[in-house]
Amino acid sequence: MSSALDIREHLLQSNDEFRKLAREHSTYDEKLSVLLNRSFLSQEEQLEKVNLKKLKLRAKDRMQQMIQAQLQQQD
Numbered sequence: 001m002s003s004a005l006d007i008r009e010h011l012l013q014s015n016d017e018f019r020k021l022a023r024e025h026s027t028y029d030e031k032l033s034v035l036l037n038r039s040f041l042s043q044e045e046q047l048e049k050v051n052l053k054k055l056k057l058r059a060k061d062r063m064q065q066m067i068q069a070q071l072q073q074q075d
Helices: 005-016 016-034 041-075
Strands: none
Touching: 005 016, 005 041, 016 041
């Protein structure tokens, strides 16, 4: 039985959608880090922060769904 980490690695190597989601998640995380390191955010930046958090979570949730589907196939 494979672990979630093993499945994640497998999906990164074999699944285009998963790779795309992982890249997007990483990009959102980097942009969010830049915003969070600022001492003051404009109203536009505040909105961007909220949107980036939502996009990042959506990508993570979809990746988790794909991992769970693989885990269930193994059972």
